[in-house]
Amino acid sequence: MEPEDRVIVAIAGLNALIGALDRDGYRVLGPTVRDGVIACGDISGVDELPAGWSDEQDGGRYRLTRSGAETIFGFTSGAQAWKRFLHPPRQRLWRATRDGDRVRVHAEPAPDERFAFIGVRACDLHAIAIQDRVLTEGAYPDPFYTARRKELFIVAVNCARAGGTCFCTSMGTGPAATSGFDIALTELPGEGGSSFVAQAGSPRGAALLRDVADRPATAEECAAAEAIVARTAASMGRAMPDHDLRALLLDNPDHPRWDDVADRCLTCGNCTMVCPTCFCTTTEDSADLSGTESTRTQRWESCFTMDFSYIHGGSVRASSRARYRQWMTHKLATWIDQFGTSGCVGCGRCITWCPVGIDITEEVAAIAQG
Amino acid sequence: MDQMAEPRMAHPLVPRVAHVRRRWRDGPDVWTLEIEDGAGSGFMPGQFNMLTVFGVGEVPISLSGDPADGNRIRHTVRAVGPVTRALARLRPGDPLGLRGPFGTGWPTDALDGRDVVIVAGGLGLAPLRPAILQLLARRDRIGRLTLVYGARSPDQILFARQQDRWGRRSDIEVAVTVDHATSPWRGYVGVVTTLIPRAVSDPANTVALVCGPEIMMRFAAAALTDAGLPETAIHLSMERNMKCAVGLCGHCQFGADFLCRDGPVFRLDRIARRLALREI
Amino acid sequence: MEDLQRIIRAHPFFAGLSDAFSELIGGCARNVVFAEGDHLFRQGEEADALYLLRSGQVALEITAPGRGTMTFLTLGPGDVVGVSWLVPPYRWSYDARVVEPTRAIAMDAHCLRRKCEDDPALGYELMKRFVPVLSQRLQAARLQMLDVYGPDG
Numbered sequence: 001m002e003p004e005d006r007v008i009v010a011i012a013g014l015n016a017l018i019g020a021l022d023r024d025g026y027r028v029l030g031p032t033v034r035d036g037v038i039a040c041g042d043i044s045g046v047d048e049l050p051a052g053w054s055d056e057q058d059g060g061r062y063r064l065t066r067s068g069a070e071t072i073f074g075f076t077s078g079a080q081a082w083k084r085f086l087h088p089p090r091q092r093l094w095r096a097t098r099d100g101d102r103v104r105v106h107a108e109p110a111p112d113e114r115f116a117f118i119g120v121r122a123c124d125l126h127a128i129a130i131q132d133r134v135l136t137e138g139a140y141p142d143p144f145y146t147a148r149r150k151e152l153f154i155v156a157v158n159c160a161r162a163g164g165t166c167f168c169t170s171m172g173t174g175p176a177a178t179s180g181f182d183i184a185l186t187e188l189p190g191e192g193g194s195s196f197v198a199q200a201g202s203p204r205g206a207a208l209l210r211d212v213a214d215r216p217a218t219a220e221e222c223a224a225a226e227a228i229v230a231r232t233a234a235s236m237g238r239a240m241p242d243h244d245l246r247a248l249l250l251d252n253p254d255h256p257r258w259d260d261v262a263d264r265c266l267t268c269g270n271c272t273m274v275c276p277t278c279f280c281t282t283t284e285d286s287a288d289l290s291g292t293e294s295t296r297t298q299r300w301e302s303c304f305t306m307d308f309s310y311i312h313g314g315s316v317r318a319s320s321r322a323r324y325r326q327w328m329t330h331k332l333a334t335w336i337d338q339f340g341t342s343g344c345v346g347c348g349r350c351i352t353w354c355p356v357g358i359d360i361t362e363e364v365a366a367i368a369q370g
Numbered sequence: 371m372d373q374m375a376e377p378r379m380a381h382p383l384v385p386r387v388a389h390v391r392r393r394w395r396d397g398p399d400v401w402t403l404e405i406e407d408g409a410g411s412g413f414m415p416g417q418f419n420m421l422t423v424f425g426v427g428e429v430p431i432s433l434s435g436d437p438a439d440g441n442r443i444r445h446t447v448r449a450v451g452p453v454t455r456a457l458a459r460l461r462p463g464d465p466l467g468l469r470g471p472f473g474t475g476w477p478t479d480a481l482d483g484r485d486v487v488i489v490a491g492g493l494g495l496a497p498l499r500p501a502i503l504q505l506l507a508r509r510d511r512i513g514r515l516t517l518v519y520g521a522r523s524p525d526q527i528l529f530a531r532q533q534d535r536w537g538r539r540s541d542i543e544v545a546v547t548v549d550h551a552t553s554p555w556r557g558y559v560g561v562v563t564t565l566i567p568r569a570v571s572d573p574a575n576t577v578a579l580v581c582g583p584e585i586m587m588r589f590a591a592a593a594l595t596d597a598g599l600p601e602t603a604i605h606l607s608m609e610r611n612m613k614c615a616v617g618l619c620g621h622c623q624f625g626a627d628f629l630c631r632d633g634p635v636f637r638l639d640r641i642a643r644r645l646a647l648r649e650i
Numbered sequence: 651m652e653d654l655q656r657i658i659r660a661h662p663f664f665a666g667l668s669d670a671f672s673e674l675i676g677g678c679a680r681n682v683v684f685a686e687g688d689h690l691f692r693q694g695e696e697a698d699a700l701y702l703l704r705s706g707q708v709a710l711e712i713t714a715p716g717r718g719t720m721t722f723l724t725l726g727p728g729d730v731v732g733v734s735w736l737v738p739p740y741r742w743s744y745d746a747r748v749v750e751p752t753r754a755i756a757m758d759a760h761c762l763r764r765k766c767e768d769d770p771a772l773g774y775e776l777m778k779r780f781v782p783v784l785s786q787r788l789q790a791a792r793l794q795m796l797d798v799y800g801p802d803g
């Protein structure tokens with residue numbers, strides 16, 4: 001089968017796909033409803049997916065709603081990005097044991113967990129590709145991320161609806177999944193339940209699809225799938241201003257808007273925690289009481305903390321103005337110098353989960369106004 | 371040690387174990403550690419290592435020894451916080467963790483035929499010491515060599531005895547100034563920038579290596595450009611918080627540069643604009 | 651006289667001074683020599699001169715009760731010592747002690763002030779030369795006040 005060939009997969013087929021991945025030794029993760037939000041967790045079948053759920057999102061606001069339809073992927077981005085599995089919030093790096101003056105350092109072994117992600121959206125595919133660049137393509141790849149990433153299997157889903165804070169179209173990162181997946185699905189709602197127009201993106205994906213597909217998709221079904229994605233793109237309510245963002249931000253380190261946003265920003269760091277590309281970490285060392293064993297653990301860190309830029313005597317970025325500026329300028333400008341791509345994929349999470357509803361697109365627009 | 375069997379790049383975040391050989395005081399709260407680094411593979415002047423005190427933490431510290439000394443490396447540490455205090459308390463035979471060397475070095479190989487002005491402030495002389503030793507070892511290859519050093523007060527002067535010895539040599543000029551002094555001090559008093567004009571005789575052919583507190587470097591850079599040096603001939607060593615030293619943790623960003631990888635030594639033309647910005 | 655004018659013009663502070671002006675201020679100048687330990691002046695005395703250092707080294711010091719004597723600046727060949735002669739009440743606010751045998755040109759302050767009053771163009775010329783020195787000293791004083799080497803330097 002040619003990778004671009006589309007096939008039809010029924011709900012039962014999707015269930016079979018999850019089962020097949022599970023039997024292949026993958027830890028299958030997908031969206032589930034938990035504590036009033038969509039969160040990614042272990043799943044063993046389609047019935048654990050959030051069928052019938054949708055969401056309302058806006059700056060500082062998220063509410064799970066019943067969609068009134070039985071579609072499985074009718075919701076949009078939740079707070080959690082997939083990075084929590086590939087680049088987890090805590091990662092032990094090593095352990096040292098001491099016997100007299102003799103110390104041995106035991107490197108944490110590379111993880112052998114194989115993840116299969118079900119329901120990755122286009123923005124998050126791009127986010128994973130960005131973290132790949134950051135964490136695996138430099139002179140010193142992150143061994144933990146690299147090991148998890150190598151084994152990752154991705155089932156992508158094209159968005160049938162634009163979330164309230166999404167702006168991927170303007171970032172060129174969605175809503176259609178175009179690469180970086182093993183299988184991509186578009187959900188077609190139907191009388192007797194949804195079916196999926198599926199496309200393989202890798203030989204592994206193609207092999208699995210062969211087993212779970214019902215039949216080739218018709219031209220009408222393919223057109224219907226494309227129309228759904230096109231409608232999503234057209235209905236997106238937010239857009240990043242069309243500008244050379246790199247030049248704009250690097251040329252405006254002293255724009256008055258930074259003071260304005262600093263008055264609103266609580267420097268809580270939520271935006272960095274939910275952002276699927278933010279990768280910064282710090283380390284913690286701990287020792288057992290007897291002093292014979294010590295451990296270093298890496299954990300997520302946010303550029304909004306005072307500790308982040310602390311050098312003896314004080315923080316380099318002591319004001320919230322400087323910290324917001326650092327975050328946004330890194331995301332949209334210096335990231336391009338560092339990794340050849342923007343650090344923003346337009347998923348809208350930072351807007352939704354900001355307690356005061358600060359909107360990165362609005363902040364850019366204000367600076368672009370001059 | 372088991373991790374030494376592995377290739378060094380395999381686990382960039384895992385330290386190797388080394389041991390302190392000797393330790394001595396080099397100023398108030400400043401200690402130099404001489405460390406036997408069996409797995410060391412040499413370094414460039416200006417580079418740094420990540421030093422771990424097991425159970426306490428890890429910090430970036432410049433190499434301050436002679437690059438010709440092979441596996442016997444030196445670090446000069448000012449005890450200011452938990453990790454540096456723990457480092458300063460290590461005794462001969464004590465183990466410590468070591469990662470590195472990391473970062474860009476001083477361009478000591480590109481100085482043939484040039485006059486060299488070294489401007490150091492406070493502890494900033496530590497990362498410049500290997501450069502001075504290397505330049506003195508091949509003294510005939512460069513022109514005039516001057517060290518301009520500033521400290522807060524006479525008792526804070528780093529490597530004072532070595533600076534005295536350098537001062538007696540005819541192949542390096544040493545000018546030391548302190549911010550404040552009380553009577554027995556017979557040297558210069560005033561900010562380090564005031565000594566710069568005298569150290570530059572042929573600006574078009576002079577290269578400057580600068581390390582010290584950031585404000586001092588900003589003023590030193592201005593004094594050097596006033597003395598006629600182009601920005602491309604001025605090199606500065608910057609400081610930022612640093613956790614991983616391999617461009618993964620994000621802490622040391624200075625604009626688009628990761629200090630650990632693109633620095634700590636930068637040519638002024640690359641960073642001049644940022645140096646003028648606040649809280650960058 | 652001729653000789654003094656030549657020396658004045660050779661000093662960096664007066665580099666490029668016109669013939670007319672050097673003749674004018676030459677009349678205020680005299681050669682002075684100080685031995686180690688001498689004072690050019692002391693805190694509180696009348697500021698009656700300006701010194702152009704030709705060789706040696708001079709330490710500017712402030713003595714405070716209970717805190718001893720603190721040197722805050724040393725000056726050497728090519729430097730000027732003394733700005734208090736320019737501004738009322740014309741009193742020195744620190745000591746200038748000779749650290750190394752020093753040769754200098756001393757310019758009489760009364761004489762200079764009078765000539766500046768008589769010839770504003772000369773006054774302006776002197777100001778143009780003094781203001782940069784003042785601003786450098788101010789800048790340096792700020793840096794010292796910041797204590798940049800601090801405990802973390």
Ligand SMILES: Cc1cc2nc3c(=O)[nH]c(=O)nc-3n(C[C@H](O)[C@H](O)[C@H](O)COP(=O)(O)OP(=O)(O)OC[C@H]3O[C@@H](n4cnc5c(N)ncnc54)[C@H](O)[C@@H]3O)c2cc1C
Pocket residue numbers: 310311312313418427428429430431432433446447448449450451452453454455493496497608609610611612613634
């Ligand atoms: C490239 C480089 C070279 C350095 N070379 C030397 C040297 O040769 N000698 C020396 O004494 N010091 C050097 N420093 C500074 C030294 O790393 C800090 O003094 C040290 O990190 C302080 O840690 P602490 O736990 O003792 O103190 P605290 O001040 O309590 O530090 C807490 C944490 O903040 C961070 N931090 C604090 N200050 C700094 C700092 N200045 N730079 C980076 N991170 C900091 C560290 O992560 C540290 O764990 C260097 C710093 C850099 C970036």
Ligand code: SF4
Pocket residue numbers: 271274275276277278331343344345346347348349350351360
């Ligand atoms: S910056 Fe905001 S919109 Fe962009 S990728 Fe991060 S969380 Fe999503």
Ligand code: SF4
Pocket residue numbers: 264265266267268269270271272304350353354355356357358
């Ligand atoms: S922008 Fe919003 S989410 Fe980010 S730190 Fe500020 S208040 Fe928190």
